Amino acid sequence: MTVLHPKLKAICPVAQLQQQPFTTRNITLKNQPASALVFWFDGSAYSYVNxxxxxxxxxxxxxDAIFDETGNYLRCSMHGFxxxxxxxxxxxxxxxxQRLQALRLQEHEGMLYFxxxxxxxxD
Ligand code: FES
Known part of the structure; x- marks a missing residue:
């Protein structure tokens, strides 16, 4: 049996993420408040600082969307980048x-973690 590292933070079940366009979580990163985007794309979960x-x-x-109309690209709803x-x-x-800041994810027994x-x- 794999022991989960105590520093992993549970986000949601993978199956739940697969059924929604994206989710967000309030986080702190190096003690700075931030929002994290988490989404399922082309068979994998991804997360970036929002x-x-x-x-x-x-x-x-x-x-309330993060993808463009093709579904192939993330799209900022402010000016469309x-x-x-x-x-x-x-x-x-x-x-x-330039790149959005990626956040590492890990999947364990159907659950997704930061x-x-x-x-x-x-939250
Ligand atoms: S703020 Fe995101 S495209 Fe301008």
Whole structure:
């Protein structure tokens, strides 16, 4: 039997994440308050700090959505910048090559956890 590391923070069951477009969690990262985006894409779970590098807004600030109409790219609802869901890399000219900050995840027995050392889960 695998023993879970005590620093892992439970997010939700993987099956639950697979059935919703995304979820968010309030966290602190290195003692700074932040929001985390968590979503299922192309067979895997991904998480990023919910902070667009363009004008420092959450991707879902204007709309309760984080994907563009194709479902292939993350899209900030403020000015429409798009990001690669697998790398967080911005595909829009102004921020081309910059990346959303990725958060490490771990799956264990159907449950999804944050596996970041300096992350505290607030809700
Ligand atoms: S704040 Fe995200 S695209 Fe402008």
């Amino acid at each position: 902070h667009c590098m363009h004008m420092h807004r959450p991707l879902n600030c204007e709309q 798009i990001f690669d869901p697998k790398t967080g890399e911005c595909q829009s000219p102004v921020c081309l090559g 596996a970041e050392k300096h992350l505290t889960l607030l």
